[in-house]
Amino acid sequence: MSDYIHASHLVQFFEEWAPKSIAVEGDKNGLMIGTLNKRIQKVMVTLDVLESVIDEAIEQNVDFIFAHHPLLFRPLKKIDVNTAHGRIVEKAIKHDITIYAAHTNLDIVKGGVNDMMANALRLMETEVLAPTQSTELVKVVVFVPESHAKQVREAMATAGAGHIGNYSHCTFNSKGIGTFKPEEGTTPYIGNVNELEEVPEVKIESIIPASLQGRVVRAIMKAHPYEEPAFDLYPLNNKGEVLGLGRIGKLEQEMTLANFAEFVKEAFGVKGARVVGDLTGTVRKVAVLGGDGNKYLQTALFKGADVIVTGDVYYHMAHDVMMEGLKIVDPGHNVEKIMINGMHEVFTKFLKEQSVQTEVVRSKVDTDPFQFV
Known part of the structure; x- marks a missing residue:
């Protein structure tokens, strides 16, 4: 260091x-x-x-x-x-x-606050509660000598390229011949100055979120053996991962609202929580949203949640969704x-x-x- x-x-x-x-x-x-x-x-x-x-x-x-x-x-x-x-x-x-x-x-980013809260509740099969947008995607194409294809692929994946759903390291590879002539003042990794060189190369293609293209390009430059790596970036019309506020998923096993409220308190390290609904009623499908979740109570209800875990719930909002059958556990805004x-x-x-x-x-x-x- x-x-x-x-x-x-x-x-x-x-x-x-x-x-x-x-x-x-x-x-x-x-x-x-x-x-x-x-x-x-x-x-x-x-x-x-x-x-x-x-x-x-x-x-x-x-x-x-x-x-x-x-x-x-x-x-x-x-x-x-x-x-x-x-x-x-x-x-x-x-x-x-x-x-x-x-x-x-x-809050919104994958792995951010709402995912941290969903993980604390050990929710399974989670998805975004209230979508706000989809990530923009970019295709990256890089040409690498066969001897270094594996290390460049790994560097790209580590930087965030090639993630499709629950799969990582997704690339397409095709072989061909790369040609170049190093000019005066260069220090080529392969070949000699002023001589045309032909090299067996691998064309590696992958998809990345547009926000990560800088990081992926830097990873390519660092892992690539050439003084001037050849790569292309193409914007794509197809959309990537859905982003948004809150998460909704399932508990490992069904439990009563009373037991679930105690579970929430333990998961977030709080001494108490406001609870709306029949304490003997059962819950399995759970929505969770950090901070003030009043705008998303109806969304949780529409998506079939048995209960929502969120903060700052208003009195009359609680009445409205309670009459529709949605249960609430409000452990406060500070659980963020x-x-x-x-x-x-x-x-x-x-x-x-x-x-x-x-x-x-x-x-x-x-x-x-x-x-x-």
């Missing part, structure tokens, strides 16, 4: 996985305070950015905060350092702490804190692969404003 990660490099990695373009329209994502033009020594992952979280970051010498909930969701008309929001801005700037937020793009461990794992793995000294820590501040008494 020799250096610290550049903030822009960390953000580029994240946004290739969860681009801001997949977020709900009008959502606030990205840089909140500070700069991405610096190297960072310590990243803190948090659900919310409160003043107590900023104080925690200062105490631990954190210089980059990655949050799920945007600090500046509503425009500030002024920065008054006598208010909590003003003090947060002041402390972040004084201590050179960059604050970056990923909200609904982190599951992203702290999830993103700690994602960033730790990435930084290890980059062989840098940048550290990732989890915020330990309890940001839930509600208590059970």
Whole structure:
């Protein structure tokens, strides 16, 4: 390990996985305070950015905060350092702490908050609850000498190419003869300067999400033996994976609503939950959506869910769906804190692969404003 990660490099990695373009329209994502033009020594992952979280970051010498909930969701008309929001801005700037937020793009992306919650409930056969869009696809074609075809294919797959449904490493390979003439000033891997060369090559074709094409191209360039690899990128009209908010799936086994509510509390580490429905009734098909799920109660009902796990449920909304037969377990908005461990794992793995000294820590501040008494 020799250096610290550049903030822009960390953000580029994240946004290739969860681009801001997949977020709900009008959502606030990205840089909140500070700069991405610096190297960072310590990243803190948090659900919310409160003043107590900023104080925690200062105490631990954190210089980059990655949050799920945007600090500046509503425009500030002024920065008054006598208010909590003003003090947060002041402390972040004084201590050179960059604050970056990923909200609904982190909810929506495969492996993001809603998948983390579905996994915590051990749901099977999951699908998107409320689709918002499909991923754009690109075909990548690269020409490789036969001796290096395997390592280039593997590099492409590791970077995200060739994923179709539950299958990975999907490629098509055809053999042919590549020709080239190295000119003056080149240092060819194969052949001699000013001599026409013919090389047995493999044409590798694969499909990638458009958001990952930069990462895949970099992987090709790194694994390819040639000084100037030949590759093509083609936009496709066919759509890729369906993206959206929430997940719906099945429990491993049917259970009563009362037992399921206890299971939810244990899965998300909360002391209590509001429950709507007959506690003796049974549930098997479960919808889950992090944060405020009021807009999606009817969607869960329409898709045949026995119960939905979500937060901030309104009184009259609960009445409406209860009369239609949908059960609700509301463990609160704060259960999205599951992203702290999830993103700690994602960033730790990435930084290890980059062989840098940048550290990732989890915020330990309890940001839930509600208590059970």
